[in-house]
Amino acid sequence: MTASLVYPDASLSPLTIEEAVERALNEDLGRAGDITSIATIPETVEAHAVMVARQAGVIAGLPLPAAIFRRLSPDIRIEAHVGDGAVVAAGAHLLTISGPARAVLCGERTALNFVGRLSGIATLTADYVRQTAGTSLRICCTRKTTPGLRALEKYAVRCGGGFNHRFGLDDAILIKDNHIALAGGIKPVLERARALAGHLVKIEIEVDTLVQLREVLDTGLADAVLLDNMDIATLTEAARMAAGVVVLEASGGVTHDSIAKIAATGVDYVSSGALTHSATNFDVALDIDG
Numbered sequence: 001m002t003a004s005l006v007y008p009d010a011s012l013s014p015l016t017i018e019e020a021v022e023r024a025l026n027e028d029l030g031r032a033g034d035i036t037s038i039a040t041i042p043e044t045v046e047a048h049a050v051m052v053a054r055q056a057g058v059i060a061g062l063p064l065p066a067a068i069f070r071r072l073s074p075d076i077r078i079e080a081h082v083g084d085g086a087v088v089a090a091g092a093h094l095l096t097i098s099g100p101a102r103a104v105l106c107g108e109r110t111a112l113n114f115v116g117r118l119s120g121i122a123t124l125t126a127d128y129v130r131q132t133a134g135t136s137l138r139i140c141c142t143r144k145t146t147p148g149l150r151a152l153e154k155y156a157v158r159c160g161g162g163f164n165h166r167f168g169l170d171d172a173i174l175i176k177d178n179h180i181a182l183a184g185g186i187k188p189v190l191e192r193a194r195a196l197a198g199h200l201v202k203i204e205i206e207v208d209t210l211v212q213l214r215e216v217l218d219t220g221l222a223d224a225v226l227l228d229n230m231d232i233a234t235l236t237e238a239a240r241m242a243a244g245v246v247v248l249e250a251s252g253g254v255t256h257d258s259i260a261k262i263a264a265t266g267v268d269y270v271s272s273g274a275l276t277h278s279a280t281n282f283d284v285a286l287d288i289d290g
Contacts, residue, residue, distance in 0.1 A: 125159075125162040128259055173202065
């Protein structure tokens with residue numbers, strides 16, 4: 001089949017791939033390696049395997065199995081049939097892997113774990129994005145990611161057509177309710193943030209009510225406002241109030257069933273932790289010839 005791409009320009013740092021692969025292989029191989037394959041498969045045996053999608057969806061993470069198998073043997077040969085961001089049907093061939101059988105068997109589960117996890121996120125993200133067709137709303141992830149896998153999971157969101165929120169606490173200022181309470185209110189917390197923020201650092205503040213939104217707008221100090229757990233009617237009014245003044249992001253309780261209604265309110269972004277913390281693993285297998 002010919003695969004189409006949801007978001008073909010997503011990129012992943014080779015350093016991120018290297019770090020993730022080394023950590024995962026160390027976890028699986030331990031101190032003695034794959035003792036099952038060493039004990040049962042002669043060193044000279046060659047294997048031919050195909051990574052197959054067992055369901056329809058959006059693929060992400062294929063650079064990882066490529067790096068895994070090549071790390072295990074320089075004699076591994078890999079042919080990619082699709083790229084990350086590809087929309088595939090059930091049964092689609094993703095990769096063909098040929099070479100030393102021990103290396104193929106050794107890397108099998110680690111490779112499938114990465115592709116299954118990341119393709120699940122990409123597939124769920126693409127489903128959310130489809131619900132917003134015809135609107136300008138952008139779907140974003142959050143920091144609710146698997147520890148150690150944030151860069152990979154956020155990459156998978158991009159493969160599915162979504163956008164990334166901040167990667168960590170150090171790349172943007174996001175003032176939440178606890179910051180407001182401890183700093184003495186909306187105006188004081190924004191004044192402190194604006195005084196210390198670099199010229200390339202954006203400031204976003206969370207509000208729960210339209211009264212708080214009005215207070216933020218009156219200060220003129222925020223770049224974006226996060227509208228926390230607001231219903232559709234309130235989001236619509238917030239969009240009217242803030243039109244052309246600040247960027248609005250809806251968050252909290254965002255679901256597959258509510259995303260289209262939120263998109264129609266006129267807010268600019270929606271952030272959903274479900275994209276990463278609730279994505280179902282994508283069913284992918286490695287079929288090895290006997």
